[in-house]
Amino acid sequence: MSKCGCTCSDAKEKQLQEIIEKYKNTEGALIPVLHEAQEVYGYLPLSVQSKIAEGLNVPLAEVYGVVTFYTQFSLYPKGAYKIQVCLGTACYVKGAALVLNELQKELGIEVGKCTEDGKFSLDACRCIGACGLAPVIMINDDVYGRLKPEDVKGIIQKYKDMTE
Amino acid sequence: MHFYRAHVLCCAGTGCTSSKSLDIISNFEKYIKENQLENEVKVIKTGCFGLCAEGPIVVVYPEGTMYVRVSPADVKEIVEEHLVKGRAVQRLLAGHDKTAEVSQSLDNIEFFTRQKRIALRNCGVINPECIDEYIARDGYSALAKVLTQMTPQQVIDEVTASNLRGRGGAGFPTGRKWQFAANSKGDIKYVCCNADEGDPGAFMDRSILEGDPHSVIEAMTIAGYAIGANHGLIYIRAEYPIAVQRLKIAIQQANEYGLLGENILGTGFSFDLQIRLGAGAFVCGEETALMTSIEGKRGEPRVRPPFPAVKGLFGKPTVLNNVETYANIPVIILKGAEWFNTIGTERSKGTKVFAVGGNIVNTGLVEIAMGTTLREIVYDIGGGIPNGKKFKAAQTGGPSGGCIPAEHLDTPIEYDTLTKLGSMMGSGGLIVLDEDNCMVDIAKFFLEFTVDESCGKCPPCRIGTKRMLELLEKITSGDGEDGDIEKLEELAKSISKSALCGLGQTAPNPVLSTLRYFRHEYEAHVYDKKCPAGVCKAMLHYHIIADKCIGCGLCARKCPTSAISGDKKQPHVIDQSKCIKCGVCMESCKFAAIYRG
Numbered sequence: 001m002s003k004c005g006c007t008c009s010d011a012k013e014k015q016l017q018e019i020i021e022k023y024k025n026t027e028g029a030l031i032p033v034l035h036e037a038q039e040v041y042g043y044l045p046l047s048v049q050s051k052i053a054e055g056l057n058v059p060l061a062e063v064y065g066v067v068t069f070y071t072q073f074s075l076y077p078k079g080a081y082k083i084q085v086c087l088g089t090a091c092y093v094k095g096a097a098l099v100l101n102e103l104q105k106e107l108g109i110e111v112g113k114c115t116e117d118g119k120f121s122l123d124a125c126r127c128i129g130a131c132g133l134a135p136v137i138m139i140n141d142d143v144y145g146r147l148k149p150e151d152v153k154g155i156i157q158k159y160k161d162m163t164e
Numbered sequence: 165m166h167f168y169r170a171h172v173l174c175c176a177g178t179g180c181t182s183s184k185s186l187d188i189i190s191n192f193e194k195y196i197k198e199n200q201l202e203n204e205v206k207v208i209k210t211g212c213f214g215l216c217a218e219g220p221i222v223v224v225y226p227e228g229t230m231y232v233r234v235s236p237a238d239v240k241e242i243v244e245e246h247l248v249k250g251r252a253v254q255r256l257l258a259g260h261d262k263t264a265e266v267s268q269s270l271d272n273i274e275f276f277t278r279q280k281r282i283a284l285r286n287c288g289v290i291n292p293e294c295i296d297e298y299i300a301r302d303g304y305s306a307l308a309k310v311l312t313q314m315t316p317q318q319v320i321d322e323v324t325a326s327n328l329r330g331r332g333g334a335g336f337p338t339g340r341k342w343q344f345a346a347n348s349k350g351d352i353k354y355v356c357c358n359a360d361e362g363d364p365g366a367f368m369d370r371s372i373l374e375g376d377p378h379s380v381i382e383a384m385t386i387a388g389y390a391i392g393a394n395h396g397l398i399y400i401r402a403e404y405p406i407a408v409q410r411l412k413i414a415i416q417q418a419n420e421y422g423l424l425g426e427n428i429l430g431t432g433f434s435f436d437l438q439i440r441l442g443a444g445a446f447v448c449g450e451e452t453a454l455m456t457s458i459e460g461k462r463g464e465p466r467v468r469p470p471f472p473a474v475k476g477l478f479g480k481p482t483v484l485n486n487v488e489t490y491a492n493i494p495v496i497i498l499k500g501a502e503w504f505n506t507i508g509t510e511r512s513k514g515t516k517v518f519a520v521g522g523n524i525v526n527t528g529l530v531e532i533a534m535g536t537t538l539r540e541i542v543y544d545i546g547g548g549i550p551n552g553k554k555f556k557a558a559q560t561g562g563p564s565g566g567c568i569p570a571e572h573l574d575t576p577i578e579y580d581t582l583t584k585l586g587s588m589m590g591s592g593g594l595i596v597l598d599e600d601n602c603m604v605d606i607a608k609f610f611l612e613f614t615v616d617e618s619c620g621k622c623p624p625c626r627i628g629t630k631r632m633l634e635l636l637e638k639i640t641s642g643d644g645e646d647g648d649i650e651k652l653e654e655l656a657k658s659i660s661k662s663a664l665c666g667l668g669q670t671a672p673n674p675v676l677s678t679l680r681y682f683r684h685e686y687e688a689h690v691y692d693k694k695c696p697a698g699v700c701k702a703m704l705h706y707h708i709i710a711d712k713c714i715g716c717g718l719c720a721r722k723c724p725t726s727a728i729s730g731d732k733k734q735p736h737v738i739d740q741s742k743c744i745k746c747g748v749c750m751e752s753c754k755f756a757a758i759y760r761g
């Protein structure tokens with residue numbers, strides 16, 4: 001249990017303190033803590049970063065520096081459906097850029113952004129290892145392969161229908 | 165031990181899992197039970213077979229029958245036909261859709277027969293989540309041999325004599341590296357594994373970790389014994405959740421079996437292993453950046469020397485090797501350096517795994533003896549280029565590498581020949597490009613990657629690659645001017661010389677190598693404002709050939725921006741100002757009346 005002394009009113013905060021406690025004495029603790037904190041919160045807002053800085057006793061500037069260096073860490077919340085478009089080489093030479101364009105058009109957002117209703121976020125990623133199915137996209141944990149730009153509409157519609 | 169009359173192996177690597185192989189496995193279990201075969205047939209979840217293009221893949225032993233593109237709905241038939249009645253399901257056999265003879269078994273599929281599997285020896289053969297299966301295939305006997313019959317120096321000598329070179333890119337002799345670290349004085353030393361696999365078209369390291377994690381654990385422990393280290397760390401990409409999970413399971417099992425941890429096999433040698441997740445930065449694949457990242461900082465490279473063997477992780481002597489390098493070690497220890505030297509070429513011994521992708525029939529993983537020609541990989545193993553297209557080039561070495569054009573298809577593949585051709589072995593991504601790929605666009609793709617991934621520490625890389633990318637963007641959007649190609653070349657050469665780490669030093673390679681072999685494509689963009697492959701949109705126009713157009717109106721209806729108009733039964737025209745160059749019209753026309761140019 002944490003002995004942080006603060007009012008750990010909400011469950012997430014308690015989890016965060018436990019994570020910090022677990023790694024406190026490990027060398028190079030910051031990155032594992034950030035990974036696990038992001039799993040709890042879904043992203044790493046400044047408020048979470050400053051708690052980590054305090055807990056691990058490192059300057060906030062260093063925490064922020066690390067968070068912004070690595071693409072896995074996000075300062076902004078992601079959509080309920082996280083869409084990742086593989087722009088690895090195998091996918092690229094098979095037309096992944098066209099699929100990405102279509103997705104941007106269909107969702108009306110740019111890469112790295114989230115739709116206003118919070119349903120979809122769109123990111124580019126590197127090889128997810130399904131090159132045999134190139135080009136591929138991933139929506140949360142589902143992989144869609146051998147895509148053509150015209151397949152995009154139907155796939156997005158499926159997710160839109162699911163939430164309604 | 166229970167004896168099963170048949171084994172069903174199903175790939176549970178990332179590729180096949182994404183096409184529902186886990187459902188296939190559970191269906192097998194269900195139907196095997198329904199047919200009361202659970203005491204006769206065993207279902208095994210394996211790692212990648214390598215033939216990812218044809219996944220999901222199921223192999224039934226003892227026959228070795230390979231089923232391809234299996235769907236969960238096919239399982240019932242395989243169980244009822246093959247496992248109950250002993251008749252292979254013809255429609256799912258490898259090669260069933262081609263005119264050539266259907267391949268009944270793994271042993272006569274050219275994709276496999278041409279390969280030599282050392283690093284991938286257990287992938288697709290054992291269940292990676294079961295240490296007993298690894299042990300049954302001689303697993304951990306190399307470790308036992310080392311700990312009970314060899315001195316640390318003998319281990320290093322054996323690895324040195326094998327002439328194994330690092331598979332992570334640079335090809336540095338592994339034995340020499342271990343010797344340096346062994347010679348360094350220090351109470352604490354580390355053994356690290358580079359599983360950051362940054363080349364955006366390579367996935368062999370992931371497949372090894374998913375399909376045979378114990379081989380890496382065993383090798384790292386051997387390295388620990390050799391250099392006098394008791395701690396190991398595996399730095400792995402967070403984007404590889406299945407590999408991370410399997411590694412965790414494997415480490416736990418090895419600990420339980422006394423093959424890892426305190427007092428291994430009662431010999432007094434102790435070695436522990438931890439996993440550290442990367443966080444999505446390509447530069448962290450570079451050895452010094454990787455160590456900085458494990459230390460919890462921004463993964464920026466350091467100046468070498470001091471080399472990691474002297475001053476590495478947390479300032480202690482460290483050995484860092486790539487996953488595939490490690491996977492070779494147990495076999496070398498068991499079969500000996502002499503055996504290893506019989507495979508490969510004069511200066512590159514052993515095998516190399518390639519992740520073959522792009523415009524090729526059999527995308528997937530292949531392991532070949534060094535010295536195999538590119539032609540054999542592309543045509544004999546890879547099955548050639550789909551849709552009757554022409555081979556243009558093979559890209560190796562990812563963002564640090566270059567292209568090998570058709571005239572060099574017969575070059576034997578090894579470290580030195582690839583470097584001489586202006587490319588490099590890299591970690592083993594091999595992307596096949598055909599006539600529809602624009603080489604300037606490919607160079608731009610890799611430059612975008614390096615600009616994105618430059619850590620920003622040194623100006624030549626941070627600013628120089630950006631300038632190169634701007635020039636490439638200018639050229640591909642049809643604004644190229646006389647002198648731009650020369651400027652690009654100059655920039656490339658000076659960045660190669662002045663950047664701090666390997667990322668910056670090799671970033672210009674894709675440009676330099678495409679300039680070397682495909683300068684005419686650059687010139688076509690700059691001087692003729694044409695993209696010969698028809699990729700760079702700014703230079704593309706769709707036209708309707710009036711003589712061929714019968715005025716059916718189909719294209720006009722399909723066009724998303726209503727750019728096409730014309731009277732019924734009259735030749736139609738495309739309004740270039742509205743056209744977004746999506747190409748839908750050309751695809752839809754049944755009279756080949758639309759061309760791109």
Ligand SMILES: Cc1cc2nc3c(=O)[nH]c(=O)nc-3n(C[C@H](O)[C@H](O)[C@H](O)COP(=O)(O)O)c2cc1C
Pocket residue numbers: 329330331332333334335336338358359360361362363446447448449450451452484485486487489490591665666667668
């Ligand atoms: C920018 C850059 C990225 C690299 N990425 C990787 C990588 O993803 N995996 C890898 O094993 N080596 C990578 N390397 C090479 C490593 O620095 C190092 O040489 C290698 O891991 C040593 O292992 P080996 O001798 O077994 O090949 C990279 C090097 C550079 C300069």
Ligand code: SF4
Pocket residue numbers: 447465617618619620621622623625626663664665666667668669
């Ligand atoms: S070459 Fe690029 S990646 Fe390497 S240190 Fe310099 S800026 Fe960073």
Ligand code: SF4
Pocket residue numbers: 708712713714715716717718719720735736752753754755756757758
């Ligand atoms: S589809 Fe072909 S034939 Fe029909 S109007 Fe268009 S260009 Fe003419």
Ligand code: FES
Pocket residue numbers: 086087088089090091092126127128129130131132134135136364365
């Ligand atoms: S390049 Fe997209 S999955 Fe490998």
